[in-house]
Amino acid sequence: MNLAIQPVSEEYALAYPSMAALTACYLQVRRHTLALAEPLSDEDCGAQSMTDASPVKWHLAHTTWFFETFILERYEPDFAPFHSAFRVLFNSYYNGIGEKHPRAQRGLLTRPSMAQVRAYRANVDQRMQLLLARSGTGEAAAQAELATLVTLGVQHEQQHQELLLTDVKHLLAQSALLPAYLELALARAGAAPAAHWLRFDGGLTEIGFQGQGFCFDNELPRHRQYVAPFELSSQLVTNGEYLAFIAAGGYRQAALWLAEGWDWVRQQQLSAPLYWRREGPQTYEFTLYGEQLLDPARPVSHLSLYEADAYARWAGARLPTEAEWELAAALQPVPSAQAGLPHTGGLHPAGASAGAGAGASGDQPQLLQMFGHCWQWTSSSYAAYPGFQTAEGALGEYNGKFMLNQYVLRGSSCATPAGHARLSYRNFFPAGARWQFTGVRLARQQACHAR
Amino acid sequence: MNLAIQPVSEEYALAYPSMAALTACYLQVRRHTLALAEPLSDEDCGAQSMTDASPVKWHLAHTTWFFETFILERYEPDFAPFHSAFRVLFNSYYNGIGEKHPRAQRGLLTRPSMAQVRAYRANVDQRMQLLLARSGTGEAAAQAELATLVTLGVQHEQQHQELLLTDVKHLLAQSALLPAYLELALARAGAAPAAHWLRFDGGLTEIGFQGQGFCFDNELPRHRQYVAPFELSSQLVTNGEYLAFIAAGGYRQAALWLAEGWDWVRQQQLSAPLYWRREGPQTYEFTLYGEQLLDPARPVSHLSLYEADAYARWAGARLPTEAEWELAAALQPVPSAQAGLPHTGGLHPAGASAGAGAGASGDQPQLLQMFGHCWQWTSSSYAAYPGFQTAEGALGEYNGKFMLNQYVLRGSSCATPAGHARLSYRNFFPAGARWQFTGVRLARQQACHAR
Amino acid sequence: MNLAIQPVSEEYALAYPSMAALTACYLQVRRHTLALAEPLSDEDCGAQSMTDASPVKWHLAHTTWFFETFILERYEPDFAPFHSAFRVLFNSYYNGIGEKHPRAQRGLLTRPSMAQVRAYRANVDQRMQLLLARSGTGEAAAQAELATLVTLGVQHEQQHQELLLTDVKHLLAQSALLPAYLELALARAGAAPAAHWLRFDGGLTEIGFQGQGFCFDNELPRHRQYVAPFELSSQLVTNGEYLAFIAAGGYRQAALWLAEGWDWVRQQQLSAPLYWRREGPQTYEFTLYGEQLLDPARPVSHLSLYEADAYARWAGARLPTEAEWELAAALQPVPSAQAGLPHTGGLHPAGASAGAGAGASGDQPQLLQMFGHCWQWTSSSYAAYPGFQTAEGALGEYNGKFMLNQYVLRGSSCATPAGHARLSYRNFFPAGARWQFTGVRLARQQACHAR
Amino acid sequence: MNLAIQPVSEEYALAYPSMAALTACYLQVRRHTLALAEPLSDEDCGAQSMTDASPVKWHLAHTTWFFETFILERYEPDFAPFHSAFRVLFNSYYNGIGEKHPRAQRGLLTRPSMAQVRAYRANVDQRMQLLLARSGTGEAAAQAELATLVTLGVQHEQQHQELLLTDVKHLLAQSALLPAYLELALARAGAAPAAHWLRFDGGLTEIGFQGQGFCFDNELPRHRQYVAPFELSSQLVTNGEYLAFIAAGGYRQAALWLAEGWDWVRQQQLSAPLYWRREGPQTYEFTLYGEQLLDPARPVSHLSLYEADAYARWAGARLPTEAEWELAAALQPVPSAQAGLPHTGGLHPAGASAGAGAGASGDQPQLLQMFGHCWQWTSSSYAAYPGFQTAEGALGEYNGKFMLNQYVLRGSSCATPAGHARLSYRNFFPAGARWQFTGVRLARQQACHAR
Secondary structure (H helix, E strand, O other), X not given: XXXXXXXXXXXXXXXXXXXXXXXXXXXXXXXXXXXXXXXXXXHHHHOOOOOOOOOHHHHHXXXXXXXXXXXXXXXXXXXXXXXXXXXXXXXXXXXXOOOOOOHHHHHHOOOOOHHHHHHHHHHXXXXXXXXXXXXXXXXXXXXXXXXXXXXHHHHHHHHHHHHHHHHHHHHHHOOOOOXXXXXXXXXXXXXXXXOOEEEEOOEEEEEOOOOOOOOOHHXXXXXXXXXXXXXXXXXXOEHHHHXXXXXXXXXXXXXXXXXXXXXXXXHHOOOOOOOEEEEOOEEEEEEOOEEEEOOOOOEOOOOOHHHHHHHHHHOOOEXXXXXXXXXXXXXXXXXXOOOOOOOOOOOOOOOOOOOOOHHXXXXXXXXXXXXXXXXXXXXXXXXXXXXXXXXXXXXXXXXXXXXXXXXXXXXXXXXXXXXXXXXXXXXXXXXXXXXXXXXXOOEXXXXXXXX | OOOOOOOOOHHHHOOOXXXXXXXXXXXXXXXXHHHHHOOOOHHHHHOOXXXXXXXXXXXXXXXXXXXXXXXXXHHOOOOOOOOOOHHHHOOOOOOOOOOOOOHHHHHHOOOOOHHHHHHHHHHHHHHHHHHHHHHOOOOXXXXXXXXXXXXHHXXXXXXXXXXXXXXXXXXXXXXXXXXXXXXXXXXXXXXXXXOOEEEEOOEEEEEOOOOOOOOOHHHOOOEEEEEOOEEEEOOOOEHHHHHHHHHOOHHHOHHHOOHHHHHHHHHHOOOOOOOEXXXXXXXXXXXXXXXXXXXXXXXXXXXXXXXXXXHHHHOOOEOOOHHHHHHHHHHOOOOOOOOOOOOOOOOOXXXXXXOOOHHHOOOOOOOOOOOOEOEEEEEEEOOOOOOOOOOOOHHHHOOHXXXXXXXXXXXXXXXXXXXXXXXXXXXXXXXXXXXXXXXXXXXXXXXXXXX | OOOOOOOOOHHHHOOOOOHHHHHHHHHHHHHHHHHHHOOOOHHHHHOOOOOOOOOHHHHHHHHHHHHHHHHHHHHOOOOOOOOOOHHHHOOOOOOOOOOOOOHHHHHXXXXXXXXXXXXXXXXXXXXXXXXXXXXOOOOHHHHHHHXXXXXXXXXXXXXXXXXXXXXXXXXXHOOOOOOOOOOOOOOOOOOOOOOOEEEEOOEEEEEOOOOOOOOOHHHOOOEEEEEOOEEEEOOOOEHHHHHHHHHOOHHHOHHHOOHHHHHHHHHHOOOXXXXXXXXXXXXXXXXXXXXXXXXXXXXXXXXXXXXXXXXXXXOOOEOOOHHHHHHHXXXXXXXXXOOOOOOOOOOOOOOOOOOOOHHHOOOOOOOOOOOOEOEEEEEEEOOOOOOOOOOOOHHHHOOHHHOOOOEXXXXXXXXXXXXXXXXXXXXXXXXXXXXXXXXXXXXXXXXXXXX | OOOOOOOOOHHHHOOOOOHHHHHHHHHHHHHHHHHHHOOOOHHHHHOOOOOOOOOHHHHHHHHHHHHXXXXXXXXXXXXXXXXXXXXXXXXXXXXXXXXXXXXXXXXXOOOOOHHHHHHHHHHHHHHHHHHHHHHOOOOHHHHHHHHHHHHHHHHHHHHHHHHHHHHHHHHHHOOOOOOOOOOOOOOOOOOOOOOOEEEEOOEEEEEOOOOOOOOOHHXXXXXXXXXXXXXXXXXXXXXXXXXXXXXXXXXXXHHHOOHHHHHHHHHOOOOOOOOEEEEOOEEEEXXXXXXXXXXXXXXXOOOOHHHHHHHHHHOOOEOOOHHHHHHHHHHOOOOOOOOOOOOOOOOOOOOOOOOOOHHHOOOOOOOOOOOOEOEEEEEEEOOOOOOOOOOOOHHHHOOHHHOOOOEXXXXXXXXXXXXXXXXXXXXEEOOOOOXXXXXXXXXXXXXXXXX
């Protein structure tokens, strides 16, 4: 089957598109979510492999619940819920909405069935279309308010599209049968180009979202930040480089690790990234295309922040801050960065040569693999920007309440839907999370040391 | 649909029935397991609600694995496994067989699918029929050996039929939708007859299996045991009686509880049996027929040993020993006890009047509800009978290695398949287990105290 | 210093001794407890090495609390507690008395100080003497009641004398300095005599306490029990024999272990008894006399029931039941068994030759090491004897509420105070407990297999 | 006794003081540590109330170990350790040094005794004096290197002086006797002055240590940071204000809390700061002077970051960043801030009037209670300053490896030794830590909202 993801239309990127364009965008994203579930059986869609992950069925229902709870309940004249119990069953973390089904028990929701969840989606889609059609004739302010909520719902669903893929990858990896999400033999990437250090001046700059389109509240307000001169690597750390770190005893030297990371390594007795398997001299990697021989030229992925940080220390470098990352991305000719890259290599990170894009020709080194391959750990704790404001009501819980003990990741991954990434996008996870497509781009303060 | 369970044919009860009879019995039991899964969707069959319980799909596959591993692998001339990974995936606890899929992760086995597991069952059934047909012409000793193994496999599958029902009950109970396994409004039982104390002389007696048919190794050898005179209640403790215990503060008085039980009550903050729900003045009970108003005349079920013991102490009585239970059951005119009762009240324990059976008429009080309603906790630790021998090889792990920190339950429950129960049958669970149909029959040493 | 323990005077063994004799006995036992603390600093006396163990200071105070709470509070005309907070601080597990200081935090009781606890002891001893002196002129029934309580308090304190030693051994073993409780180089035991199987007929017998002296409630009532013919080993399993079990891979073969034991071994990654330490070819054992070279002729000690059971299975034998043990001990010429053996080898189990006692001469094999070396695990779950009655009030919590998921040990150990052991004595611990002096005496059903 | 803490001499604050001055400083700090232990018994000094806290004895030994391991071992010509086992026993977290005694078991170190630890201290002090005397005649560079290490050791010991007090407070609070570290009835603070918002312009500024004296590596390098205009409260949040937060349901409203904080509150069922106890209408607070009636005018202390953050949100404000705190402190006339305040109110935070200091007169509002009362939570994650460098070898583990999932606290507390605080000092703890003297100073972005 064809899972090639179409980029969301240009009009959508406008702040308040026409209701017709918004409706088209809504339907496109909603259909894509269903398409992602197509390679899976109903059984696959019900299981939950760990508390952090959710069943595919739950993603399908929760994204629908979001539209029903935050939009239809407010705008439908004679609102009646599709099913009264769904308000609790598919509430993720909104205390302002009320009770929640326990997160660790989402895999026990064999009822409602996938068929019922599909019916739920169809029902809400129908009502949303009706609502949007009616609203097209309303006042501008009311239209804008509705458009903002719908756009948030669409972006929210795109976030769950990525989680759906990473969660199902984690689930399939638990099986001794190592089943593929999609059957495909991954081609070997060509040899990776040599990595370069690219220098950036920094200074008193600004970061945070600017422009007309949508952004999440945590990307605002745009604000000044002083950044000292720094260097970034032109590309992501590769599997081959990471193998060298392992071979050099990286997982056995306390001095390379943060204290909490060292405890984590020893308690879990780790010696490789998630999804790697050693068998004799070979290393295999479990992918959404099933288990594949590890490709040294592709970027290393599924690293915790602990591992990313230890690798950087071993390499005589460090992780970038999120400001450094955003500044560099803004200054460099990153192809279509703001609009988001359609991922070119499918559902697995591609080698640097493959990700170079149209503008990568010429001698001038540039930043490769900023988007569409691996999220890139930064050393920045996830925190509110100065002057950050949360929304009123339950939607205020969307981002703000998670700003503690998590770290920011920048860029986007092969699992990020097209059109979803942004220069100012702030993804965030706890330091030990490994089931996302998370990799490393190195930074350093000065150019005086050879890498 | 009709889930009325047909008793296994008489011939089956013979030690070594004819191969034809054994084949018929095999097929009957195998079909019944599939019938139990019929009311459930594939999604229902994959989920695991707790480590102690297993998914229905796993039960379907593991019982098949048992025949494939312990019989086909030994007797088939050119044995080839249906799927090489199944040896690990569906091994429950046999270290002698090798690796096992982790017990707590049985709910993550979305592959193989239910369709594949059904195919696995059909394949093994076909090969078993072939094997049994061929063996019918073999030597008597070889036939007897094979018949013994097949009979064990059949009995093993019947044990899993009961677990399948109690496990699925636990799963469905986790859902806010409280779905029924079968849709039915349970009729109210008539008023329970008054309970009587029945006196038994005890003395130097014998317990343990005797006779021609099948029994598990833990029922052997039959051996002498001295039992002091005792009394048993004529029937099980009812929901109504247990409500009185709760109303009297039973869950709040440390003096009624074993030390470990009191810790258990406080840590889990318990105040009622599993599956009970208070709403205003009403108490509801979740059953395989969905949630029902609690019926005071039916036996209380889903009690831990802690609760059973505390109730007995509150009632001025105690739990019986397994020897007392077996002696009483053997001496009293229990209707068809040895052959096993077809359960008359469906998949929920019935009131004492309903369970009286054909021979219960007349003035003479007798033991009611010994079989077919609730397993009855005894005070006997699960231990080897004097002279107990385990089988050679992996099958020796069937019972013996669990003889520690578990307690014996006697009788059978509404979920026990017809023909499976026996006077000498020893069921066993840890003291805190509540998801089986487990109830209380009181005992006491002397008749001098009113109950 | 001299810690040789004087046996409690003969008169004490009578059911209700004279008040003068009882007072002498009381004082003797109380002084001995203090003597046991003498080799220790106040710092040593305050620490708690695990939840199961208690600080020495806590033992000193709790045993005093027992007399104050259960005797002085009832009998003193103008009872006023020594310190109002002690009722809570030094309550072990009596819910009937009220609140308790959390068990796991006994090591945090730096206040009261050891000096205050010593003053507490002196104060209660003075008041007890006064009370006993006054009571000597009272009515016989009242005297008997008081004597019973005082005797229970004395026996209770003796139990804590043993725990004090095993708890302090566990504490000292945590230190990298491996300090000795008493400085002494243990002499090598001579070669152990060959073990013999001794045959016992069993039959319809009686077990449980009989006679005039004191016993705990759990030894009553004496009752009939049918015991099949059996054999017991003439002596305890030695360190040398246990080394052979280890060398044969005993800790690595699942088939030797109960299921729960196998989980326990793997989770804790065990490969030897508690307190053993391998260094090159040598094995050392931490003792109350500091670390010593392991003596192959001494009995193996500090085994869990899991290990005892696995060893027995490996040796082609089994553990005895408590009835077998008691019958054998009663029938054999065990020297002074009922009165209790003064321990001859100090605070470590001695080899079989040393423990033979006066009556061991001649060719006739006899039961050696029944008392005074290691408690002997039985396969008997700790349960109420038929007709068991608990005392009224909080003292009813003494034994009865622990009759679940624990196993009976018989005999006594080198740490048991003289005069405390009895034929019918029932010690009990959970299957995983290893910090007591717990060893193995093998049993078997039939003599047909060579051991 | 008199625990008034003498400020470290002025000379000490110089970068490389004379060896004589350094020796005097060394001895003064070493003596002070012993003085802090004086009110405690040896028993008090051995106990460990939780893994995060250490016994007083361990603090006494570990600070000594620091000098022995990092200085004497390097500089003594014929170095021989005081006791070979101490290298392991008193290593806190330096993997570069080797093995460590398990942190959770520091309370089990009844050996070495307090007497031995005192002897250890005396021995090392003597050797250090000898070394410093000898070094006074050496080369300047060598002297400077040694002086740097000794100064670090002295500062390290001062950090442990504070921990010693907070750890012993936690220990004493576990006792039902609620013993005082020092006996004293705390006087009621007068009514707190009204809090004011003080405005700061921010801009492109610098933070981090500058000057001649000592600082920790984590205060370096001084670097530019852009800070938007902000306001700080003139004083710490008081107990009275926090009582209003509780009365308003602060602990029961999810919307006030970070997600992780809300989980924490519910799991631990919290409703007040650590050490508070409600009894009828009264609230008591456990202090180093025993339990005292809560004083509404004193600053609230022993808050987690979760609580500090929730309070700020409830008050319509937020926590300051560490840059804001440092800028404000640098710009305001804070009395003797850089030199450190001798704490004026003893070992408990004092009210704002008491803490105003000499320069607080006049109408002009100023920042009160910046030092010497409570550490002040900031919203800044503990991270490396741009260009941060760790030392070579094991000392490089001092600070850097903890820069993850901890938050910065600024200022100092009543338990901080005199002369230890600095404008640029960065204390850090995980968000849930409550046993330090941790309070709240509010900040806000704009002055447009009344507080």
